[in-house]
Amino acid sequence: MKSILLGTAALAITASVAFAGSHSVVRMGTEGAYPPYNFINDAGEVDGFERELGDELCARAELTCEWVTNEWDSIIPNLVSGNYDTIIAGMSITAERDEVIDFTQNYTQPDPSSYLALDGTEVDFDGGVIAAQANTIQAAFIASSGATLVEFATPDETIAAVRNGEADAVLADDAYLRPIAEENADLVLLDRQELIGGGVGMGLRESDTELKDKFNAAIQSMKDDGSLNALLEKWEIGPGF
Amino acid sequence: MFSFCVDPASLDDLAWMACYLTTGKHMAIYTSVFTVFLLLAITAPTALAFGFLGASSARSHFAPLSWIGKAYIAIVRGVPDIAFFLFFVIALDQLFEWIRHEIKCPDWTDSIWQGNDFVVCDIAKLPLGNAPQWVHETYGFFLAVLTFAIVFGAFAANVLYGAMRAVPQNQLETAEAYGMTRRQVFWRILVPQMWVYALPGLSNLWMVLIKATPLLFLLGVEDIVYWARELGGAKTARFTDYPHGDWRMWYFLALLVFYLLFTRVSEIVLDKVMLRLTHGQATLAGDAQRKAA
Incomplete structure (x- = not known):
């Protein structure tokens, strides 16, 4: 027990030394088992439509993003308790989920x-x-x-x-x-x-409005210049905007 | 990995297999084997320590300590593992963050519960949001070890508690008659002799612990069962260079062999330990050893 406590304490200390700032790294939570939206490629990395989309959104919003995989069942509890900052996992926007978390605007059309x-x-x-x-x-x-x-x-x-x-x-x-x-x-x-669901959006904590605004703006800019449609077409995901 | 792996579709079976088994994704399953070993190597002694503390406090003469020990054994043994692993870990993580939050951000006025969200100030996050991925993984791993240790510690405590009571009472009385203090009786007479009674129960626990490691994935640590399921699932050619059908059966067969070998080796080692522990003991097996010698 002592070694565990010491280990945890040591970890806590090393973690505190690092520079702290509001969302200097945005952790993107995904499932990694739902091609073409997201999957683990041969190299063992997250790949798919949402990987490309997420990387582009982060570039436009000038955020540093990191990809994390989490089991689908516990994907919302782990977001809410702060283990990562977004869910980008082909999650359809529904009223039930909206009560627990917030969604950005949809980045796919409602897909039948x-x-x-x-x-x-x-x-x-x-x-x-x-x-x-x-x-x-x-x-x-x-x-x-x-x-x-x-x-x-x-x-x-x-x-x-x-x-x-x-x-x-x-x-x-x-x-x-x-x-x-x-x-x-x-x-x-x-x-x-x-015909169910209201399209797929990114899930965020309800308290995280700043990050939500950033991603909403980035998604809007990708919708406006047609780059989102190009991605949807490349990965064959439903109709474009 | 190999130079000829550029176009897998053109390869013959053997070369294809060689390339397939050395993709980055397969490397992940090989490393996860070591994750499992590491987890067991750290968890087993820690759980035993938890068990020892639990058992010795349960039989303490100081009532509150004994209540704590008994409550620990009863509660943790009664809660289903999966509930424990799903909710306890998140709660434990939040507890650590809340403590750090109270220390580091005393000026924070907002509640840490905002609707459904658990929000602590940025510098209280554990690990920090901008820490590299390996720090997050190590932290998750230690949370896993701690949870496993608490759960299996409760079972070990019960086994050790029983073992302590199985040590013949007259031995303890004799020791007291020789003028040993209670502490001396505990450390010199009781503890050295209890292991022989505890080992069968502890070895059961060890076997269960080996097979409980897939619960790791609930804690976000990717273990061999997760990778076997992920790698074995059918793959379509659009998303991989190595399309194949549903191969989960083969992957799980490999897991079966792995677990059988592992438990067999454990059995052999535990038998050896048992042989040593029975040496000179006032038990049937110890008696047989004495006669054979």
């Missing part, structure tokens, strides 16, 4: 959610079993529909559940499911789509 199923299965949208990632707008949508919801901690597991027959279909953002359907002959996107 699609169903992915094994080729040839008849999916019963009102009584069947549909998979979704826990704590997502899709999970909330299925829960309020007639279908049975099975939740998984990671997006990857929802696809595996469809493959092994645990679920009839999976509901997720179209941009996430489309590349999977294109590369796997046995999986198809269904015709039906759901």
Whole structure:
């Protein structure tokens, strides 16, 4: 116990020596498991649409940013308690989340959610079993529909559940499911789509209005000069602005 | 890593595999093995120390100390691990920051709770917001060690408490009859003899601790199970040079082998320790050793 206390104390001291300032480094929290929005590339680094977007936003707002990965389930509690400063993880703006954290303006259009199923299965949208990632707008949508919801901690597991027959279909953002359907002959996107969510925005602490204003301005400038549309097109995420 | 890895799609199976297994992402799983070993190496002795403190205070003759010890054992053993790891760590982190906040920013008038947000002044953040990533990771790692030590310390305390009571009472009485003080009896008679009774329980705990390390990811420390899941998941060619199907089964098979080997080695070592501890003890095994000699 003594060594731990000493270790913590030593850490606290070294940490205090460093220069302190308001947001001299902005820590960007993401999940790293939701391509094309964010994922870990072969080199082991955060990559994807939101990586490029975030780096550009930080450059425009003249902030130094650092990328952190966190599990989806605890991504909001860790933001609120100050372990990082933003959530940039394909998080749709919803009224429920808005009660706990604040959002910047949306940087994607509301993207329709699609169903992915094994080729040839008849999916019963009102009584069947549909998979979704826990704590997502899709999970909330299925829960309020007639279908049975099975939740998984990671997006990857929802696809595996469809493959092994645990679920009839999976509901997720179209941009996430489309590349999977294109590369796997046995999986198809269904015709039906759901229009849920108000687009994706960056999540921030409610008390952090200064940082929110900076990012809002940066997003607006990227919308104005068309560079955001170019990024959306490059990563094939929904329609542009 | 290798020079021929420029265009993985054109490689034959063996070369592809060699390139695949040496990507930056795979390096992360190899380092996470050492993270797990390091965690165990630090946590085990710390938890044992917590356990020893808990057990000795639980059997203290000073009532408040005994209550504290017993409450620690009862509460921590009763709370589900996952709840402990999800909420306790955040609370612990906030406690540290709050203490620093009170010391460093006495002029701060706002409440530290602003709606849902926990806000302390910038110089009280732990680690500081602008500290490099490795400081954040080290801090997270120590929080993890501390949490593991508290949880497993409570179980160890219960084991040691039982072991202390298992030491034959007449030994302690004899020691007192020789004029030893209570402290001397504790350190010279009780403690050296209790380990033989404690070891079976402690070795169980050690095995459970080895397998509990995936809880690390709840604390933001990326361990081997996290990486196995991340690496094994199906990958599409758009986002990686090494597309493959759902390979989680193979990764988890590798984990299975790793954990089996690790627990087997632990068993062998623990058996050796047991052999040493039983030497000269007034137990069945100790008696057998004496007769064989």
